[in-house]
Each structure stands twice: as C-alpha cells, then as structure tokens.
Amino acid sequence: MKALVLSGGSGTRLRPITHTSAKQLVPVANKPVLFYGLESIADAGITEVGIVVGHTAPEIEEAVGDGSAFGLRVSYIRQEEPLGLAHALLVSRDFLGDDDFVMYLGDNFIVGGITKLVKDFRESGPDAKILLTRVSDPRQFGVAVLDEDGGVIGLEEKPEDPKSDLALVGVYLFSPLVHEAARAIKPSWRNELEITDAIQELIESGARVESEVIDGYWKDTGNVDDMLEVNRIILEGVERRMDGEVDDTSQIIGRVVVERGARVSGSRIVGPALIGAGTEVIDSYIGPYTAVSENCRILDSELEFSIMLRDSTLTGVRRMEASLIGRHVHGASRPRVPNAHRLVLGDHSTFEISS
Known part of the structure; x- marks a missing residue:
C-alpha cells in the first residue's frame, strides 16, 4: 500500500503567512x-509516499x-496547476x-493517526473508503449523503444547500479502480476535477x-482559528521539560517546555507552552x-493562545492573544496617544461617552 500526500495549493486563507511559506509547513x-x-503514515506501516507539490x-x-x-521513501510529483484533488490522482498515476x-x-x-483506518481498509477490501465528520457549516466541505444502513448514496462538493451535515475528512482510501473514475469525470463549476465526483462515479x-x-x-488547518485550535490540542499532550536556562526570578507553572539554548529571565510562563531553541x-x-x-x-511583552514563528521579536507589546505571528516579524510598542473628545453642546444637553 502507498500514500499520496497533497501539498500543493496556495493557502489563500492563511495569507499573508503563505505569501512566503507553504501552508503545509x-x-x-x-x-x-x-x-x-507523514508521521501518521509511517505509523500505519506505509513506506512509499508520493508528495504532490x-x-x-x-x-x-x-x-x-x-x-x-x-x-519513508518519498517521491515528488509536480502538479503544475491546482486543478482539483482528482487531477492530483491523474498526475500521480505512474507513481501509484x-x-x-x-x-x-x-x-x-x-x-490518533490513521493506523486503524488503514488496517480496517486492508481487511475489508472495499473499492474506496471515505471518512466523515459532522460539521456546523457543511457548505465549506465535500458533503456525503448516507442511506439508512450507512451506505454512501451521494456526494457533493461545497453545496449551497447541503443535504446533510456530514463532511468529508481529508483522508481517503482507494483501490486502483479510482483511476478509471477520475478519468471519466468532467471539471466542476470551479473548473476543478473534484474527488467527490470521482467517488460518485465509483458509486x-x-x-x-x-x-x-x-x-x-479532525481539523483542516486552512485558517488561523483552526491552526490555533490544533496548536491547543497538541500542547495538551506536552510534558514539562527544562532543557534551556531559567533564572531564579522566573516562574514556570505547569507543562512548559523550554528547549535547549533558550533563556527565560524575569518572566512568568503558564503551560501548556513551548519555548523554542x-x-x-x-x-x-x-x-x-x-x-x-x-x-x-x-521582551517586556505578553503573549497567550498564540503561535509565533522563528526569528521574530516582541518588545513592550501588551497584550497579544489568539495571534499567528510569522517569521522575521518585529513588533514593538509606541507612545500612547492621548484620547480626547471634541464636543459642541447646547444648553441643558445630556451626553454619554464610553471611555
């Protein structure tokens, strides 16, 4: 069994971060x-991986x-234009x-990875298996309709009027039969070859x-809120580790990792949190x-529930939260500008100001 990992796309929902970095990185x-x-694929016992770029x-x-x-043993497969997931299958035919x-x-x-999913697929031997999860806004996803016995009877990509709340998760398991289905479909209204249409062709x-x-x-980390949520979930599992330098005036509370070469001075860190090398x-x-x-x-700043990428600085910034800070970002405070209200009021006036 092989794996095909899709790592193309422009990451428009993560801009401006993805102007200078691949969204998958x-x-x-x-x-x-x-x-x-990639770690989940290796844990499932798969070693041959094609990455579509x-x-x-x-x-x-x-x-x-x-x-x-x-x-793993990785091969790279070029997709010149992002023309859909089924198109990625077509350009990967020789590898697969x-x-x-x-x-x-x-x-x-x-x-939890995909080990059990791969094992079940190998044992039951269907032509395809899709993973579904319930979402609050199915219009943003591929949507599946099931019959009374749980069988898949219909699929639609990003429908305006969803027929269910079951969205396709971004992991699919296929037999070689899917290649014929991918060749049989036509581009959708988005001018893409949709994987949902290929699966519908199989059905x-x-x-x-x-x-x-x-x-x-499960999360599609295509936007900032989802990335912060995944960051939170992963940090829930960290174990306290102090490989760097923490001085006596600092307070470290809970599950905090300070990597080797990091230095904490006169600060308070409340976990779960990671401080990089x-x-x-x-x-x-x-x-x-x-x-x-x-x-x-x-320096002299406050940061919470956030991701800060490498080689960036904060100086005198209070307070930042729920933020994604890119690489080589430099944030600093500036002198406070006095706030003032200018009013012209007649006799016997009444006014209220929130200040």
Whole structure:
C-alpha cells in the first residue's frame, strides 16, 4: 500500500503567512503540520509516499528531503496547476501503479493517526473508503449523503444547500479502480476535477464505497482559528521539560517546555507552552496554549493562545492573544496617544461617552 500526500495549493486563507511559506509547513506546536501527517503514515506501516507539490515545491522538498527522517521513501510529483484533488490522482498515476493507497491532504490533522483506518481498509477490501465528520457549516466541505444502513448514496462538493451535515475528512482510501473514475469525470463549476465526483462515479458504477463517521478530532488547518485550535490540542499532550536556562526570578507553572539554548529571565510562563531553541523571554508573560519557535526574542511583552514563528521579536507589546505571528516579524510598542473628545453642546444637553 502507498500514500499520496497533497501539498500543493496556495493557502489563500492563511495569507499573508503563505505569501512566503507553504501552508503545509506552517508550524503547530513548533512542528510543520505536514510532518504530523507523514508521521501518521509511517505509523500505519506505509513506506512509499508520493508528495504532490505545486509552486512551493522547493520549500516542501527542502523540509521533507527523501523522507528518511520519517522512515519513508518519498517521491515528488509536480502538479503544475491546482486543478482539483482528482487531477492530483491523474498526475500521480505512474507513481501509484496498481497499488491500493491512502490519499492524505497535507494540511489536515487527525488526532490518533490513521493506523486503524488503514488496517480496517486492508481487511475489508472495499473499492474506496471515505471518512466523515459532522460539521456546523457543511457548505465549506465535500458533503456525503448516507442511506439508512450507512451506505454512501451521494456526494457533493461545497453545496449551497447541503443535504446533510456530514463532511468529508481529508483522508481517503482507494483501490486502483479510482483511476478509471477520475478519468471519466468532467471539471466542476470551479473548473476543478473534484474527488467527490470521482467517488460518485465509483458509486454509480457499482463499486463498493464504504464510509466511517469518526468521533476523533479532525481539523483542516486552512485558517488561523483552526491552526490555533490544533496548536491547543497538541500542547495538551506536552510534558514539562527544562532543557534551556531559567533564572531564579522566573516562574514556570505547569507543562512548559523550554528547549535547549533558550533563556527565560524575569518572566512568568503558564503551560501548556513551548519555548523554542535559542529563544529569549525577558521580563514577559507567556500564557497557556502558546508555541514560540526558535530564535525569537520576547521582551517586556505578553503573549497567550498564540503561535509565533522563528526569528521574530516582541518588545513592550501588551497584550497579544489568539495571534499567528510569522517569521522575521518585529513588533514593538509606541507612545500612547492621548484620547480626547471634541464636543459642541447646547444648553441643558445630556451626553454619554464610553471611555
């Protein structure tokens, strides 16, 4: 069995971060989200991985290399334009051959990995298996309709009027039969070859398509709020570790990791939190669910429930929360400008001002 990891796309919902970085490489808990998917694939016993890349190919290839760091053998497959998930299948045909495979969207995150899902697929042997989860706004996803027995009877991509609240999770398991289905479909109204249409083609041709509604945690980390939420979930599992330098005037509370080469002075850090290697935290407060990457400097500032990427600084900034701070960002305070109200009021007037 092989794996196909999709790591193209422009990441428009994460701009301006993705103007200079692939969305799959934006870190949560100080590790690129793509790496969590690769680790899940390796844990499931799959070693042959094809990564579909687009214009951010050089950055992806530099970060992942040949895959040996994950126990994988990685090949790179170029998709010149993001023309849909089914199009990614078509350009990957030579790599996939006639093997079963798991298709994993590189910016998705599933707590607990995919080991059991792969094992069940191998044992039951359907032509395809899709994962579903209930969402509050199905219009943002591919949506599945099931019959009374849980069988998949219909799929639609980002419908205006969803027929269910069951969204497709970004992990799919396929037999080679899906290649024929992908060749048979036409571009959608978005001018893309939709994977939902390819799966619908399988259903209509009589193929066995199974589904599983997952209760575990799943996120598409395509926007800032979802990235912060995944960061929170991962930080819930960290164990306290002090490899860096923490002076006697600092207070470390709870599950905090201070990496080697980091320095904390005159500060208060409340976990769960990560302080990356080479980072300095001086006379500052770092609150829960915050991940600060390597070689940052935080001076006389407060940061909580946030992600701060490498080589960035905060000086005299109060207070920041629920923020995603990119690389080489420099934030500083400025002198407070007095606030004033200018009024012209007649006799016997009444006024109220919130100030």
